[in-house]
Amino acid sequence: MKSHTVPKRLLRQFAYREATTQSDRLWRYEKSRAPYPKASPDTATRVQGHFADPSDADIEAAIERRLAYEIEDPVNQFIARFCDPAFEMTEAQQQKMTRYVTLLFNRSVARKNATGHLLDIRNSALNSFLSNETQLATVAAHWNIDAFFKGLNFGRLLTEEDVRKAARRYLVASPSGREAQEWYAQGTLRAIAGFDEALFGGEWRLLLAPPGEVFMLSDAPVVTWQRLPSGQLNHGVGFHALNVEVFLPVSPATCLHILPRVQRTRPVLPPTVTEVNTAQASFAHSACFADRDRREMDEIVQRHISSVKLGENAFTVFHRDYDNSIYDILMNGGRWVEPPSRH
Secondary structure (H helix, E strand, O other): OEEEOOOHHHHHOOOEEEOOOOEEEEEEEEOOOOOEEEEOOOOOOEEEOOOOEOOEOOHHHHHHHHHHHHHHHHHHOOHHHHHOOOOOOOHHHHHHHHHHHHHHHHOOHHHHHOHHHHHHHHHHHHHHHHOOHHHHHHHHHHHHHHHHHOOOOOOOOOOHHHHHHHHHOOOOOOOOOHHHHHHHHHHHHHHHHOOOHHHHOOEEEEEEOOOOOOOOEEOOOOEEEEEOOOOOEEEOOOOOOOOOEEEEEEEOOEEEEEEOOOOOOOOOOOOOHHHHHHHHHHHOOOEEEEOOOOHHHHHHHHHHOOOOOEOOOEOOOOOOOOOOHHHHHHHOOOOOOOOOOOO
16 A cells, blocks of 8 residues: 655645646655646655555554554644644644654654664674673573573573574564565554653744745655754754754744753754755655745755765764663563664
């Protein structure tokens, strides 16, 4: 089935009414192509098999239903009000938007393409653990003690080889193939069930476009940056990073500007429409959308489209120390879970 990576209702916020057909249409901006004026909000970001799970044929439809009923529909009740500069969300509406923003980040093609990076991290951590004889022996001893106090009898003591075999089951043969697709689908379900307290508890602002300027929306519409002391923007940092700012355009005239509850070491400067549109183009997988034809927006897309790639030059987690991660998980009776890509 074809799944929506950006909700249709959000895309309609950026649509114009085509006079001849009396239907909603979008201007679509892509690399090395002239702006196209007749993209449909209903099909502009549909992707075949996006949430499919090779091991469970029912997962994709279940994800689509849950995204619609649990995430999108509650926000659709008030999303049109973002066009009003005087609109202020209630706490209940902010809770709904927290889940909406989180899932909107996780459901993009750009985020899905970063799954291989996360699986590479898992393999690296597992291989580090498998090569550490001391950690293998310690986990085996811990499991034997735990089994004794739980009254479990395996008929023999567990050995380092038992631990090694258990850990090897989590190695991924092809981080870009079937296992990556399965992991992404299951990760989306976990994201639906989650809630980002730091995002919810932060400061939520509504950024207004000055007269004559408009925001555009990309197919990866939730973007982040840190503003460096030089004034330059460091795109693609985690939702919980130092001084992080999160953006989601919600209409041509308005953009959510969220300051998660994190440590801040410098004042937040007012973002410009050009900065937000540049971030939209940079994070995009292949396209940006707007309600009009603007040369300035096309120039931004041609220059910056897809320059921020999750798992390559943004939201990478290779810099973290994973030497003890599997050891810590197994010693605490846990199991491997997906690293939080947004953090």
